[in-house]
Amino acid sequence: MARSARGAATMQDVAALAGVSVKTVSNVLSGYEHVSAKMRERVMGAVGELDYEINVSARNLRVGSTRVLGLAVPELSQAYFAELADAVIRAAGARGYTVLIEQTIVDRSLEISAVAAMRRHSIDGLIYSPLAIGPGDVEQLDVDFPLVVLGERVEGSRADHVTMSNVQAMKAATLHVLSLGRRRVAVIGAQPDGPVGTAASRLRGYTEALADYGIEQDPDLIITAALWHRTYGVEAMERLLASGVPFDAVVCFNDALALGALRALHKHGRRIPEDVAVVGFDDIEDSAYSTPSLTTVSPRRDEIAQKAIDILIDRIEGPDTRLAPLHVETGYELIERESSAGVRVEREAAGISS
Amino acid sequence: MARSARGAATMQDVAALAGVSVKTVSNVLSGYEHVSAKMRERVMGAVGELDYEINVSARNLRVGSTRVLGLAVPELSQAYFAELADAVIRAAGARGYTVLIEQTIVDRSLEISAVAAMRRHSIDGLIYSPLAIGPGDVEQLDVDFPLVVLGERVEGSRADHVTMSNVQAMKAATLHVLSLGRRRVAVIGAQPDGPVGTAASRLRGYTEALADYGIEQDPDLIITAALWHRTYGVEAMERLLASGVPFDAVVCFNDALALGALRALHKHGRRIPEDVAVVGFDDIEDSAYSTPSLTTVSPRRDEIAQKAIDILIDRIEGPDTRLAPLHVETGYELIERESSAGVRVEREAAGISS
DNA sequence: TGTCTCATTTACATCGATGTAAATTTGATG
């Protein structure tokens, strides 16, 4: 019998056909160096003849790892996370790992514990990109497998963190519109529940930029958005417009909000960038093709993905000694496009200290 | 010793702590009905105490399946595929399966064989959404595990297919602009290599619609696009504009192309929809928020995902008898938005047979 | 040719779970 009665061929079958031991087949396939050329050829011939493919479950059981990493994101339908997933999959693939994606928003409103969700699967480590995470979630991050969190470091967490320089990036975005002479700069995306995580850092960047120009912060220009979706961007801008508070620029905490805001401004006849300059954050692909195209902060997703993968795999493959949690900051880039560029508002005394 | 020296607890450890056999623990965990309440409680206590989690690799090895499905898409960074993946993950999750996503475009230009790529992983079945697939690819689809292809049926393929009614949908889209009085309808997205797969069907829908109105097809209005990306939409529209051929509507083979076209039209000062009506295809999220918002054909992604998952899992769990390949068509919906709506072009004799 | 060394190949146990079938307990009945 050339192969098992039913189903795929096993190493057993290959060994029998090649007339060698099972271990020799294993050696050949795993690239063990002390295998004679003759043997290798004989085994590979049998492998080809039987269309043999290794049984991954059996190998995983034996070696105790799966070479599968988890990636937990809120929803793939949000462009930022889809593009992030793309980058993570590529970075992982280059190091011989596969990525299993878990969506943490299942019922469209509630974020579930990614970590708990991943336990069902056998993964070697997890990259977790939470929507928002606060100090209360520390214990959720205290797990017994390698975990890299994308986003602001949580106080007391033992997990590794990779995050872009949110404060500086948002400060740069805000300084950009200030440098164009705008002085009434609104911001969209503050969290209703108070400042935590990413939103807090970005808000801080905004505040610091205003301070640099000696401008006092106007609470009426700080608009909240419960979720960073386009719909909420539309809704937030509608609120701002309805309030009647004057403004000549908006910096948004992500591109989806900005695109929504763009839409609302357009609907209400505000010219962009003449009347209002708009800046987003994330540099998702749409932003380059919107009308007008969107000025935004690019977070260098590839760099984030690469760093996260490297740290995670080093933890997985490295020695057991538990080093201190890492906290890596990645760079950013301000991409100037039509929604802000080209139109400088002249003021009596443009520049610092208006 | 309460548990293995190093690493996670095993069923062995749980059994020892609870003072029962390993099989009883297995029975409790797998919900076997003939287990006394007392036993169940005792075992679950031990499970909790040891933080026991089942070893998925061992279980998979024993039962011979993994409850993991593959989903092969070109790139997650394309919104359509990200939204599709979202839908597939949800549908699979509802039936207790996990989804492993494989990107078939790795070097940004060449599509690799998804099926070959999946062989590395241990999946129970595969959903394959190819970019384009022609008759030459039949053997690629002739595999020995359950496979559902999303897209036009390939002649001679033994795989199951789930596809939307491309011809009818595109016909409806074209009829829509014709009903607005437009008579010079361009199309963007034809394949340079000749008509195959999805592009062929959509082109046919366009042709049929023109025929219904007794309009002769003008080859100058059929614009090719090698890839259905925004950039190619921009480039295709630039070509059309440069050609000087008059047109008052464009139907695009997907939303990305349409958004690119929108952008190019805007740049060249054409008013939408006054001068040119634009229609897309796919109903990705951006389309509702572009300026102007995009009229498009919604393919009911949830329905596609659900059908594909149901067929695939039925094949996996069903009896071995190989039924004839299934070919399921899913519905569509024309979503009218700003890029076409509201502006009717009056003609001497608007209506059938101009 | 005999002996020793180093390179290859092999036998066997093992990873952690589940299916099979047998052993044991439980409870009903005469």
Next chain:
DNA sequence: CATCAAATTTACATCGATGTAAATGAGACA
């Protein structure tokens, strides 16, 4: 209380691969 059937629980083999250590083979050298 003995007997039998049904309900529970258990022992053991097994899924398909790899690590360990021992067995075998091939040269090298005296």
